[in-house]
Amino acid sequence: MSLKKTLGILLAVCFLLSIAATAVSAKELPSMAGKETCKTETCKAETYKTETCKTVDKAKNKMKGFSIDIEKATLENNYFRKVLYTSKYSQLVIMSLNPGEDIGMEVHEKNDQFLRFEEGQGKCIINGNEYEVGNGSAVVVPAGAQHNVINTLKTGSLKFYVIYSPPVHKDGIIRATKAEAEANPEEYDGVTTEYTK
Numbered sequence: 001m002s003l004k005k006t007l008g009i010l011l012a013v014c015f016l017l018s019i020a021a022t023a024v025s026a027k028e029l030p031s032m033a034g035k036e037t038c039k040t041e042t043c044k045a046e047t048y049k050t051e052t053c054k055t056v057d058k059a060k061n062k063m064k065g066f067s068i069d070i071e072k073a074t075l076e077n078n079y080f081r082k083v084l085y086t087s088k089y090s091q092l093v094i095m096s097l098n099p100g101e102d103i104g105m106e107v108h109e110k111n112d113q114f115l116r117f118e119e120g121q122g123k124c125i126i127n128g129n130e131y132e133v134g135n136g137s138a139v140v141v142p143a144g145a146q147h148n149v150i151n152t153l154k155t156g157s158l159k160f161y162v163i164y165s166p167p168v169h170k171d172g173i174i175r176a177t178k179a180e181a182e183a184n185p186e187e188y189d190g191v192t193t194e195y196t197k
Contacts, residue, residue, distance in 0.1 A: 063194040066092070074118040074161050081175040086192045091167035097122070097151040097158040101178060105148045112165045113141040115149065120158035122151045133160075167192075 066085040070092075073084070077094045084092045097103070097120075105125075115124065117137040124131045124139045125148045131139055133149075141147045151158035167188040175181035 066193070070094075070116075070161055071118055074116075074159050077159060078157070079174055079176050080178050080181050081169070081173070083169050083171055083173045086167045086169075086171035086188070087194075088192055089166050091164040091169065091171075091188070093162045093164065093169065095160055095162060097149065097178075099151055099153050099155055099157070101158075102148050102150040104178070104182070105146060107146050108141075108143060108164070108168060110143050110166070111168050112143050113147075114163040114165075115139045115141065115160050117158070117160040120151060120156050121153050122149060122158040124149050133158075 068084065074094045077096050079094075079096060082094050084094060086092075095103070115133075115138065117133045117135060117139075119135055121132075121134045124133050124141075126139070126141055127145050127147070131137075133139060149158070149160070170186040170189050171191055171193050173186050175184065
């Protein structure tokens with residue numbers, strides 16, 4: 001699959017994740033009964049206001065975001081897991097499974113996952129349903145689904161990236177092997193790549 005198509009898929013996933021983040025944010029807001037949305041000139045000119053009328057200065061948001069040639073980074077990665085970027089509502093992770101290796105059957109109760117495969121052959125099992133995966137395959141694992149990813153090759157790695165929403169792993173974590181990842185899980189601690197107070 002061309003880089004252009006890959007970027008198109010990534011853009012679509014980012015759009016869907018932003019919708020999910022908006023839904024999560026809406027659930028976090030207190031009841032709006034009897035409250036009006038702020039619509040002041042100051043709000044329009046220099047700041048924006050949430051539906052609870054909290055002023056947020058755009059100038060204080062200094063986050064740069066993240067950009068990378070994801071296909072190249074994924075193909076060059078030989079670590080079992082490497083966390084590239086963590087934001088409040090999503091996380092980008094690259095992975096590489098050795099021949100015959102799997103991630104292990106697991107469930108993320110509150111985290112959706114998007115997986116995009118760049119190299120190798122394998123299968124993804126979601127609640128007993130098996131999907132063959134390889135270069136160009138994409139899989140979505142809904143929150144609460146029991147799942148596993150398995151490299152079915154006898155030689156060669158299965159390389160892919162994962163977008164978790166919300167984050168699952170501690171930011172910046174690199175685990176060279178599956179054994180290391182299992183021994184030191186380092187779950188997400190609320191700190192993002194561009195941590196600001």
